[in-house]
Amino acid sequence: MNFSKYLRFAVVGACALAACKGGPPTATKPGKYSSTTGIEYNTEEGMKVSDYQGIPEGPGLVFIEGGRTVLGSAEEDVAMTHDNIERTVTLASFYMDEAEVANIHWLEYLHFVRKDSAEEFYQSALPDTTVWARELSFNDPYVDYYLRYPGFRYFPVVGVSWLQANDYCTWRTAKVNERLAGEGDEGDSGSSKGGGLFGRKKKKGDAGDAAEGTSEDGGKTKIAIENGNTLPNYRLPTEAEWEYAAQALIGTQETGNENQENKRIYPWDGRQVRNPYGKGMGQFLANFKRGRGDYAGIAGSLNDGAMITEYIYNYPPNDYGLYNMSGNVNEWVQDIYRPLSYEDVEDLNPFRRNGFLDPSEKYDKKGYQSLIDDHVRVYKGGSWRDVAYWLSPGTRRFMAEDSATATIGFRCAMINAGSNK
Structure with missing residues (x-):
């Protein structure tokens, strides 16, 4: 190699290292030359570097800015489970569906599954509509109509197990x-x-x-x-992500102040379930069961207005722009259930994926002394059939991953790849 060629490489390398044009290289502007070797990208000799303008926009998703928070139950532990004691954690930013997955979305899924998959898998993807059937209640119309009737298109899909929800995400x-x-x-x-x-x-x-x-x-x-031309996986949110997104404490944060001076019992301000402001004053902020036998109020003055589930955009969103993070339907999350997860999981992006540190053998399910094993999953949020206690983001319950009810639905989440913001 002659001297002029050495000089050219030296100049190019120095220019790249010193970022002499437009500042230091970034993921979206890596520059024309390598900042370590000075070799030109996208040439016969150099490496191919793809054009990247940031993560593509995922349909239905809202950005959730991560940070430090205190997870755990802010309500009195009336169930006496002591399974979500308060502790400080940090979560990375992520994305979450702005609303629950609705009947129309599941019907779209069934449409493509029937086209692209075996009939056996199509049958396994069908929600269990019999979850509405009750021996001592006339819910028969919901069994036939809730999933497929056009009027219910944007009501949350129910009768879906944790396993089915995961298949949908895939x-x-x-x-x-x-x-x-x-x-x-x-x-x-x-x-x-x-x-x-x-x-x-x-x-x-x-x-x-x-x-x-x-x-x-x-x-x-x-x-x-x-x-960089694909999205990361849609998936169920972790329990910590779900609880953090439901809290939406970004709405209580003062500019330039890292102290979180306010905490919420529910995904909105105040210690009550009614709207204290404006034209909506006195109206309930979520769809839940008000008391024994009272699901909606009285005719002529219906309050939450929903005897069962409701339109997924019907109540005010929280400060992240997420709808129905309390009430309407409970929602599946990724984690398996353990009563001491708050003690065991790490304080950065906490998640319990299996029985590590707390094996299922410790729980006597075979002897009918426990319901806990590695196939029970956490669900959160409260539903149309739950009292206000379960609306608090810190409350948690569990059910077998292959089970379904008329009170549990789900929404999807996604990592925020390549960025801390």
Whole structure:
């Protein structure tokens, strides 16, 4: 290599290292040259670096800014479970569905499952509509109509087990990424109005032709993590994520003050379940059971107005923009249930995925002294059939992962990849 070539590499390398143009490199602006070797990206010699403009927008999701909080029950422990004692934790930022997964979303899922999967799997994906049937109650219309009648389209899907909810998350991830990949292919051919996955057409030799450390696949960009052209997995939120999002303490935070001076019993301000302000004063802020035999109030002056579930956008959202984080339906979360999870899990992104440190053998399920094993999952939030105590984000209950009721639904969550904000 001659002196001039050495000099060129030295100048390029120095320029890259010193970030002489436009500041230091970032994920979205990595620069033309490597900041460690000075070798030019996206050349025959250099590595392919994909065009990345940030995580694609996930349909239905709301950004939840993470941080420090105190998790645990803020209400008197009337159930005497002592299974969610207050403790300080930190959670990374993440995304969560703004509302519960509704009947229309599940019917869309069934539509594609029937097209793309075996009949056996389609049958396994059907919600258990008999959860509405009661021997001593006339709920028969809900058995036939609740899931499929158009009037119930945007009511939360129920009769779905934890296992079925997980299958839905897997399908949703694949379907959304399939659409994003399709938009990217349209951009390559020039037929997309927006011009590619991130709204611009790719040119020959562009950074999007292949990902870091990968190669092209038949002339098309591989769908790979390195390309940044797919979303992370939709999934059930962890219990800590769900509780943190329900608290929505961002709405009580004063600018520049790291002290959390206010705490909430419910996902809204105050110690009551009625709206204390404005035109909605006196109206309930969630769909729940007001007392024995009282689900909605009296005719002519219905308050929460919902004898069973309700429209998923019917009550005011919390300060993160999330609807029905209390009431309407309980919601599945990822964690298996253990009464001492608050003691055992870590204080950064706490999560209990299995019986580690607290094996199921300690619980006498075979002898009918316990209901706890590695197949029971936590659900939270309270429902249309629960009293106000269960509306508090810190309360928790559990049920077998293959079981379903008319009071449990779910919403999806997603990590915030590549950023702390």
